[in-house]
Amino acid sequence: MNELAPGNEQPAEPTAAPGITRLSASWQDWLTTNVMRGCADADMTKVMVENGFDPTFSIHAIGIVRSMSERVKGEVGAALGTDFKVEPIRLPAGARVRAHDRDVNIVFTLNNPNVAVIDGLLSEAECDKLMQLTNGRMKSSQVVDRKSGGSYESHVRKSEGCHFNRGENAVVQRVEQRIAALTGVPVDCGEPLQMLHYGLGGEYLAHQDFFDPADPGSPVLTKVGGQRIATLVIYLNNVPEGGDTNFPELELSVKPRKGSAVYFEYLNAAGQLDTRCLHAGTPVAKGDKWIATKWLRQRPYVGT
Numbered sequence: 503m504n505e506l507a508p509g510n511e512q513p514a515e516p517t518a519a520p521g522i523t524r525l526s527a528s529w530q531d532w533l534t535t536n537v538m539r540g541c542a543d544a545d546m547t548k549v550m551v552e553n554g555f556d557p558t559f560s561i562h563a564i565g566i567v568r569s570m571s572e573r574v575k576g577e578v579g580a581a582l583g584t585d586f587k588v589e590p591i592r593l594p595a596g597a598r599v600r601a602h603d604r605d606v607n608i609v610f611t612l613n614n615p616n617v618a619v620i621d622g623l624l625s626e627a628e629c630d631k632l633m634q635l636t637n638g639r640m641k642s643s644q645v646v647d648r649k650s651g652g653s654y655e656s657h658v659r660k661s662e663g664c665h666f667n668r669g670e671n672a673v674v675q676r677v678e679q680r681i682a683a684l685t686g687v688p689v690d691c692g693e694p695l696q697m698l699h700y701g702l703g704g705e706y707l708a709h710q711d712f713f714d715p716a717d718p719g720s721p722v723l724t725k726v727g728g729q730r731i732a733t734l735v736i737y738l739n740n741v742p743e744g745g746d747t748n749f750p751e752l753e754l755s756v757k758p759r760k761g762s763a764v765y766f767e768y769l770n771a772a773g774q775l776d777t778r779c780l781h782a783g784t785p786v787a788k789g790d791k792w793i794a795t796k797w798l799r800q801r802p803y804v805g806t
């Protein structure tokens with residue numbers, strides 16, 4: 503738990519023994535922040551008791567704040583579910599367009615489904631910075647467990663990765679603004695940026711990025727921002743051989759080029775999912791491959 507406990511601003515209460523039984527405004531903020539961050543009850547109780555709170559009071563206070571947060575999250579989600587839908591814009595073929603603070607080239611498009619290859623989305627220095635910022639954070643990649651909505655390691659995906667929270671650093675902020683400017687999908691609807699590294703022979707077998715409504719685990723995954731609408735895969739290095747992103751049903755293969763990206767949409771405005779965006783990261787035959795993937799949701803993403 504990194505969040506520091508606030509100073510104990512409790513007035514000295516003569517009747518507070520054996521411990522404090524009232525939450526000051528700053529302790530209420532501290533508790534709410536840490537519950538929302540997913541901190542364990544035991545960790546928060548420990549900090550509170552160390553700061554003079556009554557243990558039983560601490561446990562009850564945490565329970566109350568947790569149930570209130572869950573209710574607020576649920577109600578906001580329900581309201582957004584009915585009121586707010588994003589409709590990504592189409593990218594013009596052959597055009598040079600402004601993406602927030604940078605001009606990019608749309609070098610290839612398909613209209614149905616909506617697919618675009620974008621050159622120069624990131625500078626070489628930005629690619630290098632993103633890769634460098636993953637130092638010490640990479641772990642074996644996992645795939646979604648379609649039954650539970652959880653995740654597990656699988657032969658389907660041979661790579662390692664990590665995530666950058668939305669707006670976590672200056673480069674991530676710029677990339678997110680550019681993606682929002684290009685697609686029309688607000689930054690809030692993006693999942694955390696996923697960084698991925700494939701070594702020699704690394705690959706990601708053909709898969710869909712959306713959550714199949716028929717899967718029992720899908721409601722868990724869509725609760726935090728609705729269905730995924732589209733994916734943007736940004737290539738962070740040149741791969742000497744292999745490592746293309748391949749769309750077998752579209753007979754399309756995109757070669758990684760440092761700073762370029764492929765964008766594809768699989769949920770249209772009518773809410774229909776398009777299975778033709780099945781795609782794979784083909785095996786890296788020489789060198790290695792780095793990408794950053796942004797998944798865009800129908801509604802603001804409130805997961806972790």
Ligand SMILES: O=C(O)CCC(=O)C(=O)O
Nearest residue numbers: 706735746747782783795
């Ligand atoms: O490695 C690639 O080219 C594709 C990555 C991918 O499919 C994904 O991140 O969902």
